[in-house]
Amino acid sequence: MEPRESIEVTEVPTSKSNSPRLAMGAGVKKMGLRFDPGAYGTTIVLVLGIIITSILSPAFLTVSNISNLLSQIAALGIVTMGQTIALVAGGIDLSVGSNVALSGVVAGLMFQAGIPLWIDCIVALLCATFIGLVNGVLISANRAHPFIITLGMLTLLEGIAELITGGSPINDMGALATTVGGILPIGIPTSVLILFVIVLLVWVFLNRVPLGRAIYAIGGNEEASFLSGISIKRTKILLYTIVGLIAGIGALVLSGILNAAEANIGVGLELQSIAAAVIGGTTLIGGRGGAWRSLLGVLLLGFVSNSLNLLSIGANYQNIALGIIVIIAVMVQKTR
Numbered sequence: 001m002e003p004r005e006s007i008e009v010t011e012v013p014t015s016k017s018n019s020p021r022l023a024m025g026a027g028v029k030k031m032g033l034r035f036d037p038g039a040y041g042t043t044i045v046l047v048l049g050i051i052i053t054s055i056l057s058p059a060f061l062t063v064s065n066i067s068n069l070l071s072q073i074a075a076l077g078i079v080t081m082g083q084t085i086a087l088v089a090g091g092i093d094l095s096v097g098s099n100v101a102l103s104g105v106v107a108g109l110m111f112q113a114g115i116p117l118w119i120d121c122i123v124a125l126l127c128a129t130f131i132g133l134v135n136g137v138l139i140s141a142n143r144a145h146p147f148i149i150t151l152g153m154l155t156l157l158e159g160i161a162e163l164i165t166g167g168s169p170i171n172d173m174g175a176l177a178t179t180v181g182g183i184l185p186i187g188i189p190t191s192v193l194i195l196f197v198i199v200l201l202v203w204v205f206l207n208r209v210p211l212g213r214a215i216y217a218i219g220g221n222e223e224a225s226f227l228s229g230i231s232i233k234r235t236k237i238l239l240y241t242i243v244g245l246i247a248g249i250g251a252l253v254l255s256g257i258l259n260a261a262e263a264n265i266g267v268g269l270e271l272q273s274i275a276a277a278v279i280g281g282t283t284l285i286g287g288r289g290g291a292w293r294s295l296l297g298v299l300l301l302g303f304v305s306n307s308l309n310l311l312s313i314g315a316n317y318q319n320i321a322l323g324i325i326v327i328i329a330v331m332v333q334k335t336r
Contacts, residue, residue, distance in 0.1 A: 083243070086146070101251070135244065140233040191257055
């Protein structure tokens, strides 16, 4: 494997005719004020979209609509945080959606059997974490490509979920729906609070914890990271285990919001989480991105769907709009 290198070239004034302009540009770069499309483009589009939608539909900025919007994106946002960790490391996890489905089904079946809710939640989280651990072990063994491994895991978990449920949904999640799917006394949905706690924890993990810094290093240049003493296999096992744990939290939140669990409840979450992270500025090649950037991508996806619904635009046009946004985001990253 050839190491990937990221080299930034700074222009130096070569003539008196353009030296002031170049000197000014160098000064702006030195001050850290250089415009970064990946960091600010999503924010600009989101703000402009909010302004335009607010003008076209006064119902957009109502408390009920904003609360509904944030609640709808909570589960996707949580899963996207796990996906962000994998992408920053130069990997990917296509099994997060099926992991969410299976973990939710496990919690639902245990609840129906009369087992206390707190035990159900712990077992569901352990199930999701174990799936992430298996992904990490398989990916780190012989440096197997995470795309293929997690794609196989996606199919496997879908089959298991269908088998243990018989294809039937599990309705009435009881206390899980009234707690995780409920509203806090301050008026904020519990799921939204959980989302922002997970975002904060992932940000701290990636930026303040040595393992998180090692993940950035591996995503930037895996071979150089190995030569610098980072244990590639151990790091990958740990990071995919964390991704699995976060998927388990997303499963509990999604099941609580919907008050149901079924084998296909997580269909599409893997692609949506990748799209949200990429839109926010987390690259597919690793080494760049973060929790807050990915959250912006989640907010933009949720905003587009919500605003188009308010404007009575059909689902087909919504998919077209979301597809265009994803393509533009990837092209911007490629240009950078």
